[in-house]
Amino acid sequence: MKIVQISDTHLTAAGGPTEEGFRLLVRHLDEDVRPDLVVHSGDIQVLDPDDTADRVRSRELLDLISTPLLVVPGNHDVGMPGLNAWAGITVTDARVAAHVAVFGPDHWRHETDEAVLIGIDSELLGSGLQREADQWRWIEDTVADLPVRKPVLLFLHKPLWSATDEPVDHQVDVGPVARDRLLGLLERIDLRSVGCGHLHRYRQVRRDRAIEVWAPATAFLAAGEDSLPDGRQELGYVEYTVEGGEVTAQFRLVPGMPQITTDDVPSIAQAIEAMTALR
Template sequence: MKIVQISDTHLTHTGGPTEDGFRLLVKHLNEEVRPDLVVHSGDIVVLHPDDAADRTHSKALVDLIEAPLLVVPGNHDVGQPGLNAWAGINVTDERVAAHEAVWGPDHWRHDDEAAVLLGINSELLTSDLQREADQWRWLEKTLAELPVGVPVLLFLHKPLWAVTDGPTEHQVDVGPVARDRLLGLLDGVELRAVGSGHLHQYRQTQRDQAIEVWAPATAFLVPSEDDRLPETRHELGYVEYVVDDGEVTAEFRTVPGMPQLTVEDVPAIAEAIAAMTAE
């Protein structure tokens, strides 16, 4: 079974460089890779979850992918939990509902002969919304029902394990409380991979019997403090997973001709950062 994970596409109805790169990705996946399944790990839209035009246009573009598609939301799709959400964009019931109206459920289970894939909404974790409690109940029930011995791959937007030991201005992982609870639930299943996005860089780390994978963005690179995020790959691309006889492997892949854009190449993001810096 071949699974492709794409992430942080940051698409907008105004088009521009992130769409140009995404169309190259679609062509590459459809004509050369031909995966059995594609998972988008969030930040589908360029910036704001309340922009319905961006959401509609992004759906039309993502639908160009011929393989079956599963989606989990990112902070730019539904908002972020906590008091210090990026640009003050907090997760709300209304924003999650708007996302689901276009993309389907924000958490899901997908069964294949080779593996079980689970997707969850990381932006609900520690939000104290009723939707968070509902997702926890679903997780408990779903994990308890999984068949014994079948590999499990979990996808979410923010990394499950701590990204850095130091403080960060905005939430970069799910945090210790949600992490401990989730790992406790996953302890009884054959967890083999955890794929996330959000950081716009690639890294693979062994976590007991599972591989932790940070998927690169397809949209643009972001500045990084290398001493705090070691052993990462700063390049746009995607991740290709292979599930074979109970084993799961993952590899970074590039897209031929995809330009290596930066924040400065995407006006909506550059302007938002400039406005935040000026405050």
């Protein structure tokens, strides 16, 4: 079984380089890769979860993918929990509901002959919303119902394990409270991979029997973050292979995709500057 994880597409109704790169990705997946399933690990739309036009256009572009698609939200889709949310945009019931109405459930279980895929909304963790309590209840029920010996692949937007030992002024992972609770629930299942996005770089680390995979962005490279571990800072995607009970993952480039930064997308650079100035 071949699964492709894409992440941080940052699509906008204004079009431009992120859409151009995404169209290259879609053509490559449909014509060359032909996966069995595609998972998008969040930050579908460009920056603002309240921009209806961006959300609608993002859905239209995702529909270009001919392969079955599963989606979990990122902070630019529904907001972040906590006091240090990026640009002060916190997750709310209304933002999650708007996302779900267009992209489908923010947490899900997808079972195949070879494996079980689970997607969760990392932006609810630590939010204190009723939706967080509902998701925890769903996770508990789902894990209790999973086959003990069937490989499980977990997907979420922010890294599950700590992304840095140094303090930063924004959220780079789900935090220790949610991590410990979730890992405790997952102990009884055959967890083989945890795929996330958010950090716009690729990294793969072995965590006991599972591999932790940071998926690269397709939109643009992030600004340097000295406190984060080294990773492959190129735009691309991740290709998973599930065979004989084993799960492997590889970084892949998209032919012809330019390796751009936010400086190459002035409209995004200006929007980031404007939104962060409001903090």
